[in-house]
Amino acid sequence: MNQNPVIVDRGQASVLATNKVLRNTYMLLSMTLLFSGLTAGLSMAMQLPFAMYFGSVIGAFALIWLVLPRVAKSGAGIAVVFAITGLLGVGLGPLLNYYTALANGSQIIGLALGGTGVIFVGLSAYVLTTKKDFSFMGGFLFAGFLVILVAAIANIFFQIPALSLTISSAIILIMSGFILYDTSRIINGGETNYILATIGIYLALYNIFVSLLQILGIFGGDD
Template sequence: MSEFNPTVARGRDSVLSTNKVIRNTYILLSMTLVFSAVMAAIGMSMNLSSGSSMMMSLGALGLIWLVLPRFENSTGGIVVVFAISGLLGMGLGPMLNYYMAMANGPQLVGTALGGTGVIFLGLSGYALTTRKDFSFMGGFLFVGLLVVFGAMIANLFFAIPALALAVSAGIILLMSGLILYDTSRMIHGGETNYIRATVGLYLSIYNLFISLLHILGALSGDD
């Protein structure tokens, strides 16, 4: 009766490890989001320039590219994740100050924040409850990101407002797809490292918020 069944045991282990990755990812993600919000508030109060904001974003990018891969399998990775979210959060300060100075600024920022939360929770809930495998979206999402980066480079020099709006709309769709993709990868064992999973989801939420704020700011009718 107590015969060892490796398939069942492995299956149960796999489910337990998947649940552990999901739980750890959401715990770390919620902590980094709170930390990021605190750093954004500090960045706003310090009245940082847009140049220093860009330096912080570049610093965060450097951490993601060069430092995170070395620490992602150790507890030091958690410190790196907080450093990334802290830099990106503080870098939001000047942009938030700009929008808050608009007549309906607090409403815009609040709506973008709430909207980002609803979109993230809705998409994560959808992926977690349906347990569908969205790994087939990988090619489409990566090519979409390449197209968006190309359009962003072009618009740096051409500065076409309609293209900037189209890029923001494209980023919102791509980040929504990436939330489905990343969540599904955690569920189906494609992502077993909660530090990497947290950074992926954090960046999706961060970009979603910025793009949503840009669209709401541009279409709010308050120039």
């Protein structure tokens, strides 16, 4: 006979809530990825200039920092998430056009896309099956990201190929860590807002994809 029905009920309610956040996050993530693919395709077809990548990233981060925190708990948050991911998709268009112009550009894009998918599915499956708590990685990941930002600022002006490669590699590792961290926060109840969870994982995937494109581009003959 169950001695603590209330405790068990609360436990079950917590698990159900966590599953709901996870399910909603993955559903919204899949829709935003499809939407990004659509806007990236349109951007490619329209042959938008490379400056568009820069402009769309600025627009997306303005929405992430200034608008999303105010609407994340309302239905309007979903519209803002689509605006952010749509903008980032538009920004990918010129980048993808650049790679498709290379001799093995289609192969590079395909590998980067498939590679991003495999990394995401693998890391998510690892967290979901082990149910490990990766909250201890938070400080390390944010500090690591700041170091990458400083290196990236320096490399804008120095343009050292080896540093570019190092930065892209470091981004993949840090963003992989963020996938572990974000997913573990969802399943352990640290993140209860699926809109914020979606944006966190989406940005990690976006950065992994762009960095993989750069690395494969460098090794595939693009310098």
